[in-house]
Amino acid sequence: MNYSEMTKEQLLNEKSALEKQYEDYKAMNLKLDMSRGKPSTEQLNISSRILDILTSTSDCSTEKGFDCRNYGLMDGITEIKPIFAQMMQVDPDMIMVGGNSSLNMMFDTISLFMTKSPVEGEKPWLEVKNRKFLCPAPGYDRHFGITEYFGFEMITIPMTSEGPDMDMVEKLVAEDDSIKGIWCVPKYSNPQGITYSDETVKRFANLNPKAKDFRIFWDDAYCVHDVTETPDKLISLMDECKKTGKTDLPIIFCSTSKITFPGSGVAAMAADENNMKVIKEKYKYQTISFDKVNMLRHILFFKDIDGVKAHMDKHKSILKPKFDIVLKHLKESVGPTGVATWFEPNGGYFVAVDVMEGTAKKVVELCKEAGVVLTGAGATYPYGNDPKDSNIRIAPSYPTLDELEKAMEIFCVATKLAAVNKILE
Ligand code: PLP
Secondary structure: OOHHHOOHHHHHHHHHHHHHHHHHHHHOOOOEEEOOOOOOHHHHHOOHHHHHOOOOOOOOEOOOOOEOOOOOOOOOOHHHHHHHHHHHOOOHHHEEEOOOOHHHHHHHHHHHHHHOOOOOOOOOHHHOOOOEEEEEEOOOHHHHHHHHHOOOEEEEEEEEOOEEOHHHHHHHHHHOOOEEEEEEOOOOOOOOOOOOOHHHHHHHHOOOOOOOOOEEEEEOOOOOOEOOOOOOOOOOHHHHHHHHOOOOOEEEEEEOOOOOOOOOOOEEEEOOHHHHHHHHHHHHHHOOOOOHHHHHHHHHHHOOHHHHHHHHHHHHHHHHHHHHHHHHHHHHHHHHHOOOEEOOOOEOOOEEEEOOOOOHHHHHHHHHHOOEEEOOOOOOOHHHOOOOOOEEEEOOOOOOHHHHHHHHHHHHHHHHHHHHHHHHO
């Protein structure tokens, strides 16, 4: 029954029933983790062949005869570029392949613009004392961490079911030239699993920022990460920018972290010629070349984008039952009470739940005391501050199915218990 329709007596009964359930779970001394978006061992195992795809007698040459074991090819081996180009929906010549982490490339890019603006004649961002960055939230805590580290004031942009609130984005960037960028996870956003609508992408491609060096940090981390048979479609930001003549706006990132091995995958970024010139000018001093042997392993493993897609189907078959468990518990246990809302994502790595306002921290605490670790409440907002204390990110990939069932039972009891206590306050 919906809690808002319950009498005080009914609520008190519900409270004691929930407290009893909660104490029973606590007595089980469980140790479950739904905190970070890490692939499970089963998922890592499907990529294991990549470890012995090259042996000491393998030919490590590219098609053009370049020996990947040696220095050179600073922007990556040519063969891997078409794969990333199709993942990020750009031309292969816009790609720079990097090291093992896209987050690292994002950090590097902001760091670069701190000392050298992407636009000739503009002040480096370090000299813009009141520099600001737009942060659609809930969002990815590590994005916010980068801009906090570099001293940006972070402005929260609310997320809608179609992506960031574009009315707000358009207005703010048109008015204030100290706003230098925006973080975006356009497909299966972390944590809500929202894919930006065609209209949102088109509005991004048509932005009129006052700052000439405003850039869209388009983190396409989940571009091929469908978990259902009805995947979302994201249109190409770069294609839209070509139509509006604003190809300088986006800088696009992705990696194979959640395709092969996080921390040992391959990352890439894409940008138009002008941005790429500034970016490569810096990398030229930063490194002689990245890990081309790992790039070669990935090429031999996947061959082409169809190989990536077939591989992602294997991830899907492991992940889908986990997402199903999370959604089943939310629907059956929390749904009827009306105390939380959530999106049902078609992909990505998370389910974001908005519990009753003012109870997220309590829910996380209750779960912790019962042995279930969740991402800290507030982590999905700039400065770790969720003004409504409502959003909680659930990461279902790592636990086993049995662990997830238990963890979700506890999460649901904690969500309802915190809500009932709040109502009765
Ligand atoms: N971007 C998003 C949106 C993520 O969720 C993650 C990892 O959770 C990353 C980037 C990290 O990517 P990488 O391993 O390539 O640094």
